[in-house]
Each structure stands twice: as structure tokens, then as C-alpha cells.
Amino acid sequence: MEARGSTAEMGDSGLTRRLPGWLLGLLPLLLIAVAIGAFAALGGPGIGERRGPLAEELAVERTKLVPGTIELTVRNDGPDPVTVAQVLVNDAYTAFEGAEQPIGRLGSDRLRIRQPWIEGEAYEVALLTSTGATITHEIPIAVQTPAADLSFFGLMALLGIYVGVIPIALGMLWLPWIRRIPPAWLRVVMALTVGLLAFLAIDATLEGLALAGEGPQAFGGAALVFVGAAVAFLVLTAVSSWLAERRRRREDAGASGASLAMLIAVGIGLHNLGEGLAIGTAYTTGALALGAFLVVGFALHNTTEGLAIVAPIARTRPSLGRLAALGLIAGAPAVLGAWIGASAFNTSIAAFLFGAGAGAIVQVIVQLAPSLRGEGDGGLQPRVVGGLLAGMALMFATGLLVSV
Amino acid sequence: MPAIGLGATALHAAIPHSHGTAEAQSSHDAHGRGETSGHDGHASFRGGEVDHRANGFDPHAILRDFDYGKTSKLPDGRTLREWTLAAAELEVELAPGVKFAAWAYNGRIPGPTLRAKEGERLRITFANGGRHPHTIHFHGIHPAAMDGVPGLGDGEVAPGEQTVYEFDALPAGLHLYHCHVRPLAEHIAKGLYGTFIIDPKKPRERADELVMVMNGFDTNFDRANELYAANTIGFAYSDKPIRVERNELVRLYLVNVLEYDLINSFHLHGNFFEYFPTGTSKRPSELTDTVMLCQGQRGILEMRFPHSGRFMFHAHQSEFTELGWMGFFEVVD
Numbered sequence: 001m002e003a004r005g006s007t008a009e010m011g012d013s014g015l016t017r018r019l020p021g022w023l024l025g026l027l028p029l030l031l032i033a034v035a036i037g038a039f040a041a042l043g044g045p046g047i048g049e050r051r052g053p054l055a056e057e058l059a060v061e062r063t064k065l066v067p068g069t070i071e072l073t074v075r076n077d078g079p080d081p082v083t084v085a086q087v088l089v090n091d092a093y094t095a096f097e098g099a100e101q102p103i104g105r106l107g108s109d110r111l112r113i114r115q116p117w118i119e120g121e122a123y124e125v126a127l128l129t130s131t132g133a134t135i136t137h138e139i140p141i142a143v144q145t146p147a148a149d150l151s152f153f154g155l156m157a158l159l160g161i162y163v164g165v166i167p168i169a170l171g172m173l174w175l176p177w178i179r180r181i182p183p184a185w186l187r188v189v190m191a192l193t194v195g196l197l198a199f200l201a202i203d204a205t206l207e208g209l210a211l212a213g214e215g216p217q218a219f220g221g222a223a224l225v226f227v228g229a230a231v232a233f234l235v236l237t238a239v240s241s242w243l244a245e246r247r248r249r250r251e252d253a254g255a256s257g258a259s260l261a262m263l264i265a266v267g268i269g270l271h272n273l274g275e276g277l278a279i280g281t282a283y284t285t286g287a288l289a290l291g292a293f294l295v296v297g298f299a300l301h302n303t304t305e306g307l308a309i310v311a312p313i314a315r316t317r318p319s320l321g322r323l324a325a326l327g328l329i330a331g332a333p334a335v336l337g338a339w340i341g342a343s344a345f346n347t348s349i350a351a352f353l354f355g356a357g358a359g360a361i362v363q364v365i366v367q368l369a370p371s372l373r374g375e376g377d378g379g380l381q382p383r384v385v386g387g388l389l390a391g392m393a394l395m396f397a398t399g400l401l402v403s404v
Numbered sequence: 405m406p407a408i409g410l411g412a413t414a415l416h417a418a419i420p421h422s423h424g425t426a427e428a429q430s431s432h433d434a435h436g437r438g439e440t441s442g443h444d445g446h447a448s449f450r451g452g453e454v455d456h457r458a459n460g461f462d463p464h465a466i467l468r469d470f471d472y473g474k475t476s477k478l479p480d481g482r483t484l485r486e487w488t489l490a491a492a493e494l495e496v497e498l499a500p501g502v503k504f505a506a507w508a509y510n511g512r513i514p515g516p517t518l519r520a521k522e523g524e525r526l527r528i529t530f531a532n533g534g535r536h537p538h539t540i541h542f543h544g545i546h547p548a549a550m551d552g553v554p555g556l557g558d559g560e561v562a563p564g565e566q567t568v569y570e571f572d573a574l575p576a577g578l579h580l581y582h583c584h585v586r587p588l589a590e591h592i593a594k595g596l597y598g599t600f601i602i603d604p605k606k607p608r609e610r611a612d613e614l615v616m617v618m619n620g621f622d623t624n625f626d627r628a629n630e631l632y633a634a635n636t637i638g639f640a641y642s643d644k645p646i647r648v649e650r651n652e653l654v655r656l657y658l659v660n661v662l663e664y665d666l667i668n669s670f671h672l673h674g675n676f677f678e679y680f681p682t683g684t685s686k687r688p689s690e691l692t693d694t695v696m697l698c699q700g701q702r703g704i705l706e707m708r709f710p711h712s713g714r715f716m717f718h719a720h721q722s723e724f725t726e727l728g729w730m731g732f733f734e735v736v737d
Contacts, residue, residue, distance in 0.1 A: 085500060086502060091727060092723070093449055093727060129502075130501050132503070
């Protein structure tokens with residue numbers, strides 16, 4: 001012990017004590033720079049020109065179809081620059097503009113391909129690179145991309161309100177009913193809520209992973225979903241502990257349910273942002289069959305989300321304004337999502353947002369979990385478990401009504 | 405005998421010459437049209453033409469380029485015709501901006517059009533300058549040891565090695581040669597093939613003679629071709645049509661070496677041609693405007709254009725057409 005202590009002191013009493021702290025912090029980085037410089041100067045392997053054949057990768061981030069033209073926004077998510085030399089549509093060379101220069105790593109470009117495409121038919125676009133490699137992109141159903149004008153954004157807003165705001169508002173009308181039910185049964189309603197949320201978390205994760213798989217991998221691909229989840233989870237954890245701190249100071253016991261309701265609203269809001277994204281994207285790519293079935297499906301699906309928000313505040317008397325705010329926080333992001341999805345869709349961002357939705361919901365579940373336990377033993381009562389399962393079953397069943 | 409050789413030489417000398425000016429004109433034409441050729445409704449590549457100079461060969465030159473080799477007399481009075489062929493790696497720009505690591509005989513794809521006369525003695529020295537073993541397998545009648553396949557005669561020719569194939573020019577007709585080393589599809593698809601013409605003892609009627617080797621390239625190695633062409637460069641004859649004269653006899657030596665696809669075809673617009681399968685008979689098998697060939701099949705097409713103007717030709721597999729295998733005859737007065 002003595003020896004170690006003296007060694008440390010000796011080390012510290014040497015050169016390092018005289019140097020400023022910030023320099024010590026930068027020292028390892030400077031040494032890395034020097035080492036890399038030395039490697040490069042000596043022509044060490046792995047520095048400078050990459051050896052071996054080019055690894056050409058391009059991901060199509062966005063497909064836009066206007067009469068006579070297919071527009072692809074591509075991003076280079078590989079290690080090497082990619083030169084798109086020729087373009088084939090359904091096995092025929094086609095005239096195109098854009099990508100006259102090589103696309104650098106993480107760079108993007110837009111290709112305008114002249115193709116007299118026919119609505120409802122499928123197309124395969126192949127980008128032939130300078131090395132002869134092909135990067136193919138499927139357009140499963142050719143549908144004209146709606147022009148992003150005012151009426152279009154209006155339609156998207158309406159869609160968002162249909163599937164987000166209205167159902168949640170309706171679901172919140174369960175509040176008077178759940179106020180009347182005895183505490184033991186309220187726990188079951190809370191369990192139902194947790195079940196609903198658990199299903200949404202799984203759904204958002206899977207949806208995010210599927211999206212991440214389609215898009216460019218250079219920005220992280222599937223990792224983005226988990227990064228998004230972690231960010232949302234941690235931010236909400238910080239927010240909730242900050243709220244708890246404030247509550248403790250005010251000794252306002254009644255706010256517990258209110259802040260929980262707010263957290264649920266935020267979590268569901270993030271989830272609905274993702275849902276709106278999916279709807280907006282599906283609409284522009286023609287994959288969404290708009291109709292009563294879809295709207296009814298979403299309404300049923302999201303009405304249960306309204307129940308989730310009001311369950312924790314069953315024993316409080318929130319103002320109408322507060323209830324409206326909760327409903328909007330949970331539902332309105334669907335409108336925003338639909339706008340983003342329809343106009344500036346980006347699989348990387350979408351994957352991140354889906355992850356964030358999942359993370360937020362998991363955080364909410366963590367918050368809600370204690371309220372499911374009985375007063376005495378702390379275990380889950382059978383009817384609470386039944387509530388959990390019923391919540392998941394409800395989401396699963398109503399989810400079958402909508403497939404985006 | 406010498407008279408025949410002279411005739412062929414005269415033909416050789418006359419045709420490229422008569423065509424030299426026509427080609428220059430048509431090239432001027434193409435420049436006049438600029439890059440609009442791709443936007444007049446036909447499929448085409450972006451970026452106009454490939455760099456033929458960098459490639460080392462031009463499909464327009466290959467059309468009428470016949471290699472008669474070097475001749476000498478054998479003690480028995482027969483003609484000995486000799487060529488030297490070398491296989492090497494060659495980077496080819498197949499479409500503007502698309503480079504392909506090909507293998508070639510004498511720096512061109514298809515390899516030189518070897519042309520001999522029926523009954524001559526042929527001696528082909530083959531030097532392998534590539535990094536893989538290669539051979540030359542000639543279609544024709546010859547001893548087994550001269551067949552250019554592994555395990556017979558000298559068999560595979562290792563990199564840096566060479567061999568000599570020697571046989572009689574038989575039978576008269578239109579033939580081909582190609583590498584016969586395993587994996588066969590790869591050795592052929594990368595460009596090791598060429599046309600081998602044995603003129604009959606009694607010469608054919610004098611004509612404007614053209615050679616087209618129908619081929620394709622699998623640039624992404626999925627065993628399907630991304631590019632189709634006659635003489636390697638897709639759309640080369642639509643970007644710059646082939647000039648022929650009205651009412652003049654045009655003789656087309658058509659060879660199919662296309663790998664990965666079961667068949668290939670040739671279809672002519674606005675005209676019909678007489679077809680001589682394998683060129684072994686002087687009687688046409690039919691008068692038609694479309695012929696279908698499997699790999700290794702070939703035939704001679706003879707036609708005269710009664711009308712001036714542009715006449716398209718292409719594979720009548722529309723897919724091949726729009727992947728490069730199409731062109732035009734520009735019939736002039």
C-alpha cells in the first residue's frame with residue numbers, strides 16, 4: 001500500500017503536475033494524431049489508399065414518381081465513392097439526369113429517370129456503377145407521388161386527426177367511468193393500459209427495425225432504433241425524476257397521477273409520431289389503401305390509447321384544459337408524422353423516431369408498474385395479469401384491422 | 405491457287421478503303437446530332453460513346469476487319485497461313501463509365517476475324533499472356549490434339565506459355581474459335597472468342613462484308629448479362645449507323661457467342677435476307693428477316709437494300725435490344 005501510494009505521488013509530482021489540466025485531457029488524442037501521421041509518413045499499411053476492389057453501396061432514401069419520370073434520392077452508405085454510370089428500368093437502359101459526379105461516402109444525389117411508367121405496375125430500377133455492379137431498387141406499385149401543396153398537407157393533417165387526435169379524445173371519455181370503479185378494478189384497468197403499451201412498444205420496435213433494414217446502413221441502421229429508444233427512455237427518466245423532485249418540494253401528493261398521465265401522453269405521442277410517419281409514407285408510395293376500414297381500425301386501435309392516458313388520473317380532478325392538452329400531446333404528433341412521412345421521409349430518421357416511441361413507452365411502463373401491485377404481498381394478482389394480457393390482446397386484435 | 409489468294413487480298417484492300425470515307429461521314433453525322441441520339445425514343449446509354457481508343461478497338465473497325473494472316477508456300481505447293489494470337493487481360497469500357505475486367509485475344513473483343521481459304525494449311529501460334537490458363541478451341545475439322553481443350557494435345561496453356569495449333573482449313577463456312585478452359589462460361593463470357601471464316605475454293609460473290617459477333621457481358625457476376633451487343637459495345641451501331649450502299653450486296657457474317665442466355669437472334673427491319681446456316685452451303689436455307697441462334701451457332705446473311713434510309717437491326721428479344729443489342733444500317737445512294 002505504501003509503495004503504491006508513493007509511486008503515484010512520484011508520478012504525479014513529475015512532469016504532469018506542471019502541465020495544465022486541459023492539456024492532459026487532450027494528450028491521448030494528440031498522441032493518436034502523431035501516431036497516425038507517423039504511420040502515414042512511413043507508408044504503413046491501412047493508411048491512405050484503400051486496397052482491394054471497390055465496395056459500392058447505395059441506399060435509396062426516397063422514391064418520387066411524376067408522370068414520365070422516376071426520381072430516386074440515393075445515399076452512399078458504403079466505404080467508397082460510387083459512380084452511377086447507367087440506369088436500367090425493367091432491364092432496359094434509360095435516359096436519366098443527376099449523379100454526373102461520383103457520390104462520396106454519406107453523400108447523396110437525386111436521379112431523374114425518364115420512364116413512361118404505368119400506374120399500378122411494378123418497376124425494378126437498377127443502377128449500373130462504374131465497376132459494372134448493379135444496385136437494384138424495387139417500386140412494388142407505381143403511383144404518382146402527390147404534390148406537396150396546401151391541399152395535400154391539409155389531407156395529411158386530416159388523416160392525422162382521424163387516426164390520432166379524435167380516437168384518443170374519445171378514449172379519454174372513459175374517465176368518468178373509471179372514476180366509479182373500485183380501486184381493485186382500477187388496478188386491472190391500469191394493467192390493461194400496461195398491456196396496451198407493451199404491445200405498442202414491441203410494435204414500434206419491430207416497425208423501426210424493418211424500416212432501418214430498408215434504409216442506408218451508414219447512419220447505424222437498426223442501431224438507430226435502439227439509440228432512439230435509449231434517448232427517449234433516458235430523457236423521460238430525467239423528466240420524471242425532475243417532476244418527482246418538484247412534487248416533493250411542493251408536497252403535492254395529487255400530482256403523481258397527473259405527471260404519470262403526462263408521461264404516458266408523451267410516450268404515446270412519440271408512438272403516434274411514428275404511426276403518422278408510416279401513414280404519410282405509405283400514402284405517398286401508394287401502399288396505403290385509404291378507406292373507412294383503415295380509419296375505423298385506427299380509431300379503435302387508438303381509442304384504447306386514450307384510456308391509457310386517463311387511467312392514472314382516475315382519482316384526481318384535472319381541468320378540461322389539462323385533459324385537452326394531454327389528448328393533443330398524445331394525438332397531434334400523428335399529424336406531424338404524416339406531414340414528415342409524406343414530404344421528407346428518411347428511413348434513418350423514421351427508424352430513430354420509432355425507437356424513440358418504443359423507449360418512451362418502456363419508460364412509461366416502468367413508471368406504471370408499481371401501481372399494478374397489490375397493497376400487501378406486492379405480487380401480481382391474477383386479474384391484474386388478466387388485464388395485462390387483455391390489453392395486449394386488444395391491441396393485437398385492433399392492430400389486425402390496420403396494416404400500413 | 406495464287407489467284408484465289410490474290411482475289412481475297414484485293415477484296416480486303418478494296419472494302420475498307422471504299423468504306424473509310426463513309427465511316428468518317430457517319431461519325432461526323434453522329435457528332436452533328438450530339439448527345440440527342442439517346443433521346444429520340446430509343447434506348448441508349450447516357451454519356452454518348454465509350455472511349456474506343458482507350459479500349460484499343462472500335463466496333464465499327466471490327467465490322468470490316470479481316471485478318472488474313474501471313475502466307476507462305478509449303479513444299480507441296482499448298483498455302484500455309486499463319487497467325488499469332490495472344491490472350492491477355494483487358495479493361496474494356498463497355499458502356500460510358502462502366503469498366504469491365506475482360507480477357508481478350510490480341511487486345512480486342514471479339515478477337516481478330518481469322519480468314520482463310522478452304523484447304524489451306526493453318527498454323528496458329530497461341531501465347532498466353534493472361535494470369536489464368538487458356539486455350540484456343542477452333543470449330544472445324546481437325547485432329548484431336550489440335551482441338552484446344554484440356555487434356556488433349558498441349559491442353560491448357562499455362563500463363564507465359566505458348567502452343568501451336570496446326571490443321572487444314574476445313575470445311576468452308578463460317579466458324580468461330582474460343583477458349584475452352586474450365587470454368588467454361590467464365591472464360592468465354594470474359595471475351596475469349598472470335599470469328600473464323602473459311603472461304604470456299606470458289607469465291608463467293610463480291611460484297612460489302614461485315615462481321616457481327618453477338619455477345620453480352622455479366623458485369624455484376626450474377627450469371628446474367630447486364631449488357632448485350634454485336635461486337636461488344638452496345639448501341640455502337642445505333643449511336644453511329646453502319647453505312648451501306650443501296651442495291652449493293654451486303655454479306656453479314658453473324659456469330660452468336662452469348663453466354664448465360666439460351667438463345668440470341670438477329671432481326672432486320674424493312675428488308676429480308678437470304679440465310680446460309682454455318683455458311684457451309686451456297687444455297688440459302690430461307691429468305692427471312694429473323695434468325696435465331698444458340699451459343700456457337702452462326703450463319704451468313706446476304707441482303708440488298710432497295711430503299712435508302714435508316715433500317716434498324718436488333719435481337720428480337722426486346723430485352724436484349726434495350727440492353728444494347730441494336731443498331732442501324734444507313735443505306736445511301
